[in-house]
Amino acid sequence: MSSVRVLVGTRKGAFILTSDGKREKWEVSGPHFAGWEMYHLKGSPVDPNRIYASQCSGWFGQMIQRSNDGGKTWDPVGNKFVYDGVAGTHQWYDGTPHPWEFKRVWHLEPSLTDPDSVYAGIEDAALFHSTDGGVNWQELPGLRGHGSGPHWTPGAGGMCLHTIILDPGNPQRIYIAISAAGAFRTDDGGKTWKPINRGLHSLHIPNPTAEVGHCVHHVAMHKSRPNTLFMQKHWDVMRSDNAGDSWQEVSGNLPTDFGFAIDIHAHEPDTIYVVPIKSDSEHFPLDGKLRVYRSRTGGNEWEPLTKGLPQSDCYVNVLRDAMAVDTLDSCGVYFGTTGGQVYASADAGDSWAPVVRDLPGVLSVEVQTLS
C-alpha cells in the first residue's frame, strides 16, 4: 500500500510526518537537528531513501545533512560553499556595491535521475551543484556572471536563490528564481542564463517592467507540461506558457494577490493552489481567515478552500517553500505555517485537517509518495 512521508523544516529542527495512503493517522518523528534552523529537506525522486537537508545556525553556520535510510539516520556531508573566482559585488539596500557573501542554503533540489546529484540555492544568490551526494559543491558561475549580477538587490528576507526547477523533458534546462532579482533560465545545463521576467510588473522598483529586479516569491511547474510555469510574485500571480519567455497575470478574483507559496495538483496541470496573504506590510491572511485558493482553470478563476482551516483570529504566514503535493490518486495537498501548524488535505483541498499544531515556525514542507 502506498504511504506518504512529509519532510518539515522549521526554525528549531526538522520533523518527519508519515501516514498510510488514507492520510488520516500520522506518526511524527523529531525534532531532528533540534535547535537548528532547517530551511529545506528534499528527497531524491529516484531513491526516496536519499534525503538532503539544509541545517544552519547564526552561531555555527551551514551544514548539509544526508540520509540514506529515509530520514532515520543522518550524516553531515559537505558545507563548503565558495563562490567561483572573484566573488565581486551586488547592490546593497542603499544602492552601494556590497561583496557577495555566503549566508545559508535556502533550497536543495535533487536530480531527477541521479541520487548523488543535487543542486543548492544559496544566499547571497548563487546556484551550486554537487555530483557526489553533497560532499563537494561547485558554483555554476554563469548565473551570477550574467551581466545583471552587480545590480541584483536583496529582498527583505535576504538575497536568496529559493527556487530551482529541473525540466523533466530536457536535462539542459533549469529554472531558478531569486529575491529580488527575478526568474532565470538556462538551456545549456547551467553554463549561460537569461532573465525570464517579461510581463512582470513590479511597482516597488524604479522601472516596473525592468529585465531584472522583480521579487519573485516562488515558481511551480507540472512535470507533464514543462513549458507552463506558475509564479507567485511579491504581488501578482502569473502564468507563462512559453518557458518563461513571457508572463500574463492570472490573479483574477483572488481577494489579495500577495503571497509566497504556489503549487500544482499532481494530476491536473491546470489546478493551482495559492495562499493569499494580506499585504507586504501585513504578512498574515486577510480578515484572520486562513484560506487556500484553488483555480481549476490555470488561473483567473479562484475558489476559497476553507473546510477545516481556521476562519477567525488566524494571523500566521505560509512561506514560499512550505506547500507541497503528493501523487496519490486523490491528490494530497500540504502546507505549514509560521505558527507551527502543518495542514493536510487528502481530497485535493476540499477539506483540511492539522497533522500537527505546535511545531516551531515552519520554513518548508516537501512530500514523498512511497509505494
Next chain:
Amino acid sequence: MIRVVLPPHLRTLAKVSGDVELEVTGTPTQRSVLDALEARYPMLLGTIRDHVTQQRRPFLRFFACEGDLSHESPDAPLPDAVASGTEPFFIIGAIAGG
C-alpha cells in the same frame, strides 16, 4: 593532551559526549588546537572558523583559565595550564539575541 569543551550543538554534530582530548605537537595555539580538532572531526569544518579566511565565526568565543582569548592571535601560545591539560580550552556559543 589538550582538553577542548565544545558547545552542545557541536558535540551533537561531532557525535561526542563530554570533553574532547587532542594530541597537539609543538607549542599549542588556537590554530594548532583547531587544526587538530577539525582533523579528528571533519564535520566541524566551517562551524568554528570560516572555511576560507579561517576567521573565528562572529558568535563564537574562546575561553581558558577564566580569560577570553577570542581576540588573541591564533598563533599565540595557549596558557601553560591548557597546554598541560590541567585547564580546558572552551569553545563557547556567545549569548546573542537576548
